[in-house]
Amino acid sequence: MTSLATTLQGKRSAVLRSGRSAQEVLAVGRQAGWRLVDLELTGPTDKAAFLDLCANAFDLPDWFGHNWDALADCLDDIQDEPGVLVAFAGAEHLSAPDREVIRDIFDERVDLGPNPFVVVAATGT
Structure with missing residues (x-):
């Protein structure tokens, strides 16, 4: 989890992989004071359900x-300080x-x- 903490402290944008749970990832972001977004899919889903999850x-x-x-347009508008941390788990439940x-x-x-x-x-x- 050190690389995530380092990324957040350095206020750098990134797409990372982690062997940690979404909740552990969010805990690191919470400590850093970032806006947290929990995108955790727990079962088979489709595009519409994923977009609903994102909306919420x-x-x-x-x-x-x-x-x-x-979705792309709306994410472009999100500019929270000091940054946004998205924990994305369960991607395997979506189609390729x-x-x-x-x-x-x-x-x-x-x-x-x-x-x-x-x-x-x-x-x-």
């Missing part, structure tokens, strides 16, 4: 269109094409700035 977890605006482009799109959206958001945005692929609870 990120507290997206009412106008969120529940599609991939709208959906996982690829989600990875692309998160990669693009991480590169956006100016405030740090960190996504950690964690294990389930």
